[in-house]
Amino acid sequence: MPAVFHPHSSVAEEGLGMHEFWLYVWLRKVGIVAAHIMSLGLTIFITLLSRPGTSLFSWHPVCMSIGFSLCMTEGVLLFSSEGSPFCFQSRKGKVQLHWVLQALVAIAGGTGLGFIVASKNVSERPHLTSWHSLLGVATLVAAGCQMLCGVCLLFPKRVSSVARLRLYHATCGLVTYLLATGTLVLAMCSDWFQGTIKGALWYVCVLLPLCPALVVMNQITNAYLPTYQRRRSRYESGNV
Numbered sequence: 001m002p003a004v005f006h007p008h009s010s011v012a013e014e015g016l017g018m019h020e021f022w023l024y025v026w027l028r029k030v031g032i033v034a035a036h037i038m039s040l041g042l043t044i045f046i047t048l049l050s051r052p053g054t055s056l057f058s059w060h061p062v063c064m065s066i067g068f069s070l071c072m073t074e075g076v077l078l079f080s081s082e083g084s085p086f087c088f089q090s091r092k093g094k095v096q097l098h099w100v101l102q103a104l105v106a107i108a109g110g111t112g113l114g115f116i117v118a119s120k121n122v123s124e125r126p127h128l129t130s131w132h133s134l135l136g137v138a139t140l141v142a143a144g145c146q147m148l149c150g151v152c153l154l155f156p157k158r159v160s161s162v163a164r165l166r167l168y169h170a171t172c173g174l175v176t177y178l179l180a181t182g183t184l185v186l187a188m189c190s191d192w193f194q195g196t197i198k199g200a201l202w203y204v205c206v207l208l209p210l211c212p213a214l215v216v217m218n219q220i221t222n223a224y225l226p227t228y229q230r231r232r233s234r235y236e237s238g239n240v
């Protein structure tokens with residue numbers, strides 16, 4: 001079976017036979033569609049579960065899942081050429097949509113934080129006493145750094161190396177996404193969540209955010225890291 005070469009293929013795709021290549025392409029498509037469905041499904045599920053409006057706290061899971069599960073996932077997956085509803089958009093259109101979605105992450109994250117802090121102040125409970133809250137703060141800090149890199153990319157003429165800044169933006173985005181996934185999983189370990197969701201359903205909920213995380217991780221590393229390695233080897237061989 002001849003090996004397949006495609007100009008945009010990743011290291012994993014190169015050297016696959018024709019059948020394995022198409023199986024790989026279809027599995028990727030299924031993975032991406034599953035990631036869309038799971039991030040939307042998780043957001044709807046958490047929103048229904050927290051019954052928004054019943055307390056100050058109830059808005060925290062709603063805002064955080066809309067921001068970090070839905071908007072952040074869609075903000076990355078829209079750049080995918082497979083299985084994304086925005087794959088027919090121009091590059092410029094995708095970048096604009098990415099901005100809108102990242103702005104929504106910032107708004108939803110800030111609002112969600114405001115609600116949980118207010119809720120704890122009203123009930124006079126101490127702050128930052130759980131692993132979820134500590135990882136949550138780390139997620140918010142990482143998201144801030146990532147957005148700062150993104151804002152700098154808006155003014156490329158003032159930046160000495162756009163390629164390096166892009167890489168920082170992508171790496172920071174990857175770290176933020178993984179931290180957000182960890183925070184969501186820890187939220188499911190809270191007494192509030194475990195008080196309602198028990199047994200096999202709890203295990204399903206914990207596994208749900210892992211699928212979008214794997215797809216996003218795969219997309220970012222495929223899109224940026226090999227490019228960087230290629231550029232680096234060109235640079236090292238003096239062929240810049």
Ligand code: HEM
Nearest residue numbers: 061064068127128130132133136137139180183187190192
């Ligand atoms: C990635 C998204 C999330 C982030 C960044 C985040 C962040 C935080 C932070 C910083 C706190 C502590 C506030 C304080 O101590 O003053 C907190 C508390 C809390 N969050 Fe989240 N959260 C997220 C998602 C969620 C979700 C989806 C749920 C529910 C399913 C949830 C449930 C809770 C609960 C029950 C508390 C209070 C108990 C505790 O401090 O652990 N969070 N969150």
